[in-house]
Amino acid sequence: MPELIDLRSDTVTRPSPGMRKAIAEAEVGDDVHGDDPTVNRLEERMAELTGKEAALFVPSGTMGNEIAVRVHIQPGDCVIVDQMAHIYRFECGSAAILSGAFMQPLPGDGGILKAEEVAEAIQEETLHAPGTRLVCLENTHNWGGGCICPLDGMQEIRGICSERGIAVHLDGARLFNASVEAGIDIRTYSETADSVMICLSKGLGAPVGSVLMGTHSFIRRARRFRKILGGGMRQAGILAAAGLYAMDHNIARLREDHENARRLAAALDNLDGLSVNLSRTQTNIVAVDVSPPAHSAAEIQDSLAERGILFLPMGRTKLRLVTNLDVSREDIDVAIAAFQDFWAME
Numbered sequence: 001m002p003e004l005i006d007l008r009s010d011t012v013t014r015p016s017p018g019m020r021k022a023i024a025e026a027e028v029g030d031d032v033h034g035d036d037p038t039v040n041r042l043e044e045r046m047a048e049l050t051g052k053e054a055a056l057f058v059p060s061g062t063m064g065n066e067i068a069v070r071v072h073i074q075p076g077d078c079v080i081v082d083q084m085a086h087i088y089r090f091e092c093g094s095a096a097i098l099s100g101a102f103m104q105p106l107p108g109d110g111g112i113l114k115a116e117e118v119a120e121a122i123q124e125e126t127l128h129a130p131g132t133r134l135v136c137l138e139n140t141h142n143w144g145g146g147c148i149c150p151l152d153g154m155q156e157i158r159g160i161c162s163e164r165g166i167a168v169h170l171d172g173a174r175l176f177n178a179s180v181e182a183g184i185d186i187r188t189y190s191e192t193a194d195s196v197m198i199c200l201s202k203g204l205g206a207p208v209g210s211v212l213m214g215t216h217s218f219i220r221r222a223r224r225f226r227k228i229l230g231g232g233m234r235q236a237g238i239l240a241a242a243g244l245y246a247m248d249h250n251i252a253r254l255r256e257d258h259e260n261a262r263r264l265a266a267a268l269d270n271l272d273g274l275s276v277n278l279s280r281t282q283t284n285i286v287a288v289d290v291s292p293p294a295h296s297a298a299e300i301q302d303s304l305a306e307r308g309i310l311f312l313p314m315g316r317t318k319l320r321l322v323t324n325l326d327v328s329r330e331d332i333d334v335a336i337a338a339f340q341d342f343w344a345m346e
């Protein structure tokens, strides 16, 4: 069996020796009591980076997003999302379960909400209709193939929402990828939202952890919901230390993942029956369309897995390959050769 090249997600990375050393040396305390100096340092740094008043370390991106929804809305309120948003499609319906959210999915454009459609969709509460209280944005967009939301569109949506008294939450699971690639700082993106969630356990390579940012009063309530969900952690500094290490060492290098993704995308787009929207391959995700009469996505996945290349299908006719910290340029060339080899056998 060849060595595995794991392109299933950027969450599959393992802590490097340097990160493990930072974990081992972390100063800790009981974070539920606010006593963990390393968690406090991470929260202060993330609040500063995003230009928000406060931050809260949470175990996962899902928990960060779902706490945000819970703090922003009351049960029955309407939440506007794009129809492929992670918050809407891939968090087990938690916004309905935990917050009683009435989700209103809009078509968007490959994951990017358009300001006109948001303006059109916002509804006032009436005797018959729920009122819109929250709009959720996602940057970069997972199902959109890692595409970057244009800043001006986000600003326009923020402007429309501010005028109507509606909150904006930004799912920035991969906001560092957007920032590095677009050359737009995290603070500028964060100004387009009242709350922002950023993951440390994706492209940045930390084993666990995300951070939610907002005003002091938002984070005070978020802390309470984190406790309700069982997300209050004790000596969590060992995890926060990995996040701090990741921020010191792994942000600028995201560019390498993006270059690897573009290299892979161009090669796969050259194979008959596969196509990749190259202009949308902007960061570390390669979304590949599989068109008939070629193989099904599942067949390709199985055959490439036998060659040591792991990735996931997105439905029946799409593949998703995600470049990450543990995949080198040489690995990408091995993956490309494996695809070409499989194609040549047909």
Ligand SMILES: Cc1ncc(COP(=O)(O)O)c(C=O)c1O
Residues within 6 Å of the ligand: 059, 060, 061, 062, 063, 065, 086, 087, 138, 140, 141, 142, 171, 173, 174, 199, 201, 210
């Ligand atoms: C855009 C986006 N938001 C949120 C999440 C949830 O993060 P977690 O897996 O840490 O719950 C993911 C996970 O892949 C994601 O892609």
